[in-house]
């Protein structure tokens with residue numbers, strides 16, 4: 001978690017620094033070039049900053065893995081998810097290995113808990129839905145606790 005946070009803040013700092021640099025130099029050029037609009041920056045944003053849409057706005061990930069929680073998650077995953085997912089291979093849905101390098105923990109939990117709205121309204125989920133030829137991610141009606149356990153399991157894939 002610490003290194004994840006650190007990466008995020010370094011990323012934010014860089015974005016911020018780049019933005020400020022632009023603001024300082026551009027007016028000197030006669031003000032002809034406007035600073036980049038915010039929306040353009042948002043499009044280039046790191047997908048790891050997208051928290052998705054749903055009940056989860058913030059997830060605490062411990063620096064160390066919670067083994068017991070990951071084990072609970074594995075049991076839930078094997079029961080509820082393997083009809084469509086394999087940990088390391090693309091199946092009906094994407095392979096889950098490495099998902100936390102591609103997505104924020106909040107996004108992953110919202111995709112598990114609120115897939116219907118995610119595939120309609122979240123740009124990353126929409127694109128994924130297209131890539132998977134319109135087969136939808138199923139709402140398995142996990143509780144938030146169960147989804148959190150599955151998230152912990154995703155750390156060890």
Ligand code: HEC
Pocket residue numbers: 076077080081082083084085092093094095096099102103108111112119125128129130132134135136137138140142150
């Ligand atoms: C009926 C099939 C099906 C079931 C069951 C299912 N999924 Fe999915 N899942 C998908 C599909 C298909 C996608 C790709 C997105 C889309 O098409 O909506 C997906 C996408 C995802 C994603 C995003 C993956 C990424 O790489 O960004 C996560 C996370 C996920 N599923 C987790 C789960 C979990 C956890 C369970 C079990 C609780 C589960 N899924 C059960 C079909 C399923």
